Amino acid sequence: xxxxxxxxxxxxxxLGRTTLDTIAGAGAAFFMLMRxxxxxxxxxxxxxxxxxxxxxxxxLSLLIIVVSGLFxxxxxxxxxxxxLVDFGAEQSLGPMVALSLLRELGPVVTxxxxxxxxxxxxxxxxxxxKATEQLSSLEMMxxxxxxxxxxxxxxxxxxxxxxxAIVFSAVGIYGGYLVGVRWLxxxxxxxxxxxxxxxxxxxxxxxxxxxxxxFAFVVTWIALHKGYSCxxxxxxxxxxxxxxxxxxxxxxxxxxxxxxxLMFG
Amino acid sequence: MQTAQNSTSNQPQTxxxxxxxxxxxxxxxxxxxxxxxxxxxxxxxxxxxKITAVMGPSGIGKTTLLRLIGAQLRPQQGxxxxxxxxxxxxxxxxLYELRKRMSMLFQSGALxxxxxxxxxxxxxxxxxxxxxxxxxxxxxxxxxxxxxxxGARHLMPAELSGGMARRAALARAxxxxxxxxxxxxPFAGQDPISMGVIVKLIKELNQSLGLTSIVVTHDVAEVxxxxxxxxxxxxxxxxxxxxxxxxxxxxxxxxxxFLHGEADGPVPFHYAAASLEDELLGGNHAR
Numbered sequence: 001x002x003x004x005x006x007x008x009x010x011x012x013x014x015l016g017r018t019t020l021d022t023i024a025g026a027g028a029a030f031f032m033l034m035r036x037x038x039x040x041x042x043x044x045x046x047x048x049x050x051x052x053x054x055x056x057x058x059x060l061s062l063l064i065i066v067v068s069g070l071f072x073x074x075x076x077x078x079x080x081x082x083x084l085v086d087f088g089a090e091q092s093l094g095p096m097v098a099l100s101l102l103r104e105l106g107p108v109v110t111x112x113x114x115x116x117x118x119x120x121x122x123x124x125x126x127x128x129x130k131a132t133e134q135l136s137s138l139e140m141m142x143x144x145x146x147x148x149x150x151x152x153x154x155x156x157x158x159x160x161x162x163x164x165a166i167v168f169s170a171v172g173i174y175g176g177y178l179v180g181v182r183w184l185x186x187x188x189x190x191x192x193x194x195x196x197x198x199x200x201x202x203x204x205x206x207x208x209x210x211x212x213x214x215f216a217f218v219v220t221w222i223a224l225h226k227g228y229s230c231x232x233x234x235x236x237x238x239x240x241x242x243x244x245x246x247x248x249x250x251x252x253x254x255x256x257x258x259x260x261x262l263m264f265g
Numbered sequence: 266m267q268t269a270q271n272s273t274s275n276q277p278q279t280x281x282x283x284x285x286x287x288x289x290x291x292x293x294x295x296x297x298x299x300x301x302x303x304x305x306x307x308x309x310x311x312x313x314x315k316i317t318a319v320m321g322p323s324g325i326g327k328t329t330l331l332r333l334i335g336a337q338l339r340p341q342q343g344x345x346x347x348x349x350x351x352x353x354x355x356x357x358x359x360l361y362e363l364r365k366r367m368s369m370l371f372q373s374g375a376l377x378x379x380x381x382x383x384x385x386x387x388x389x390x391x392x393x394x395x396x397x398x399x400x401x402x403x404x405x406x407x408x409x410x411x412x413x414x415x416g417a418r419h420l421m422p423a424e425l426s427g428g429m430a431r432r433a434a435l436a437r438a439x440x441x442x443x444x445x446x447x448x449x450x451p452f453a454g455q456d457p458i459s460m461g462v463i464v465k466l467i468k469e470l471n472q473s474l475g476l477t478s479i480v481v482t483h484d485v486a487e488v489x490x491x492x493x494x495x496x497x498x499x500x501x502x503x504x505x506x507x508x509x510x511x512x513x514x515x516x517x518x519x520x521x522x523f524l525h526g527e528a529d530g531p532v533p534f535h536y537a538a539a540s541l542e543d544e545l546l547g548g549n550h551a552r
Contacts, residue, residue: 035357045392137375140335141389141441142364144357148392 029225036150036224049152057118057153058160062167064117065110069101069168072109073175076100080176081184090186094195097176098169102199102208103264106169108256111215114161115248119223122153123244126227127237135228150224157220158213165212207263214255219248286445286477287311287334292343294326294333303329304340305501311445316471316478318492320485320523321499327481328372330498331447334479335369336360347445365393368443372450374434376422382409382433383418389440408436412466428459435466445477446470452484460484464491485524489513497523 080096126149129135138145173195180186199205223244230240289309295302303326311317321327332338334345336352344351347363355363376385386405390396396404409415412432422430431451438446448467452460468491471478482488489495489509497505497512497520505512505520512520521527538544 132378133371133373133375134377136332136337137369137371139337140364140367140369141392142361143389143392144361 025229028229029221032146032150032225032228033154033221035144036146036154039147046152049148050155053152053156054160057122057156058164061114061117061160061164064113065164065168066171068109068113069106069171070175072105072168073097073101073172073177074179076105076172077176077179077184081180081186090180090184091190091194092198093176093180093186094191094193095198097180098173098195098199099204101169101172101176102204104256104260106165106172107208107211107215108252110161110165110168110212111219111252112249114157114164114216115219115223115245115252118157118160119219119244119248120241122157122220122223123227123230123241124237126150126153126224127230127232127240130228130230131232131234131237150228154220154224157223158216161216161219162209162212165208169208203264210263211256211259214259215252218251218255222248222251284313285310286313286348287479288344288346289330289334290344290346292333292340292345294329294338294340296329302501307343307498307502309496309503309506311477311479312494313477314471314475315493316467316480316491318488318495319479319481320483320488320495320497322523323483325498326501327483327498328449331369331449331479331481334447335364335367365441366443367445367447368438368441369447370431370435370438370449370451372453374422374430376425376430376434376437378422380422381418382414382420382422382425385422385433386418386437386440389437393441404440405436408440409433411439411470412436413462426459428455428462431455431459431463432466435463435470439470439474439476442474443476445479448478448480448482450482451480452482452487460487467491485526499523 076097077093080093081090084090084093084096126135129149135145135149138148177191181188181191226240226244226247227237230236287309288311289307292304292307293302294304294307307330309319319327319330329338333340334347334352336345336355339353345353347367350363352360352363376382377388380388383405386408387401390401390404394401405418406415409418412435414429414432414436417425417429417433422433425433451463451467455463464487467478467480470476480488480492489512492509495506495509495512496503499519505515505517507515512524515521515524
């Protein structure tokens with residue numbers, strides 16, 4: 001076979017290998033999650049583990065969420081005011097800030113920050129446990145690492161992120177209020193009352209929470225799988241951590257479009 | 266000496282009179298969908314209540330063997346039985362149940378870094394029993410006393426020396442009073458005093474607790490003093506086995522090379538490659 005023929009065959013083989021690896025990786029991620037979640041729960045043992053992880057994944061993420069939420073809300077307030085005031089519509093600043101946060105920015109930015117702060121930490125922690133044979137030692141002690149390590153971290157991420165998204169949106173709205181009302185002089189009563197009449201519970205708040213739950217599921221799953229399946233070396237853990245942030249962020253942005261189209265399209 | 270190579274059956278016969286706790290029967294194992302063959306037709310019997318050493322050159326797959334016995338890996342062919350149970354035929358929950366009867370001391374110790382030494386040893390007891398904390402405390406203190414670390418129970422793993430970490434991991438490994446304990450390179454990276462302590466502990470624990478021990482190592486001198494039976498693995502199979510004295514007397518070139526640490530012999534000094542002349546002069550510039 002000539003050179004071009006061999007090169008073409010190599011490329012086809014590489015494509016096939018990548019496809020097989022991708023399918024095998026997806027299958028492994030699916031089975032990892034199923035084994036971690038399906039089974040008889042032991043509340044006496046799993047509750048303290050869940051609380052510990054809720055602290056580590058959720059409470060320790062509060063600072064970045066609150067600070068980011070405040071600044072994003074303030075920027076929304078400022079940008080919204082400068083646009084709306086040209087049309088004499090600055091009274092609509094309240095709903096603009098609230099809807100932007102509740103429908104989009106709250107769930108999406110929280111998920112992106114969560115992937116960067118908690119997701120990368122989860123991947124690195126589990127990867128390091130793998131590299132130092134702690135996961136293997138659990139198996140050899142007759143303790144299933146999927147139930148003991150993966151499951152509490154998954155549920156902690158799943159429950160924490162929607163709560164963090166609500167905190168993000170609430171702080172963001174307050175940031176918009178500080179800039180719009182306290183600094184730029186939008187009427188206080190109009191800001192809140194127009195917001196109240198324009199924001200709907202089901203359409204805006206519940207849909208935002210549903211988005212956040214979907215993102216929580218995907219980001220935590222990706223973070224845990226990347227850690228659990230990483231090559232147990234320093235380079236392997238580093239790559240897995242980077243891959244968690246990149247993959248989770250892209251998944252969140254892609255899913256956000258799909259969910260927005262389904263909910264509001 | 267009789268070796269697996271010249272045995273008429275797959276199973277080594279030399280110590281057939283001892284009751285076997287673990288039987289490895291003609292296994293084949295390869296990593297990466299057959300890309301790297303580790304074992305081909307490997308057979309062993311691990312006698313109950315004895316210390317069995319498994320030795321061989323680095324990278325020969327000794328740790329892989331322990332992972333196969335612990336069913337963390339699955340052979341492509343052949344069977345491994347523990348107490349007459351085919352471990353790879355067990356379901357997930359039965360396998361985890363069976364693993365409570367075996368234990369492994371990892372090369373790194375594998376202590377949980379976010380727990381104190383005390384909590385590390387208490388961990389398997391808390392996971393597998395509903396014992397009150399006072400009884401757990403008594404058991405943990407006894408286990409730590411056995412390895413000489415009762416006074417270090419409040420320390421974190423990061424505060425321990427390498428030898429102490431290995432001993433703490435040993436205390437955790439015996440926490441549930443297993444029938445089988447597998448030691449993965451227990452002497453690696455230890456100073457002479459720590460090494461002497463670990464050799465003594467392996468011997469004493471085996472006798473006092475009635476354990477069956479498998480010691481995977483390439484530290485010939487240390488393990489030959491305590492092993493009841495020795496297997497030497499090379500070239501994907503058992504190349505020699507017997508009591509330490511039988512192996513010392515062996516004239517098998519590979520066994521001789523390994524036991525006496527000769528740089529070249531049946532196990533070549535050079536990794537397989539084209540000849541140096543061909544590479545340097547023959548225009549082959551592959552790196």
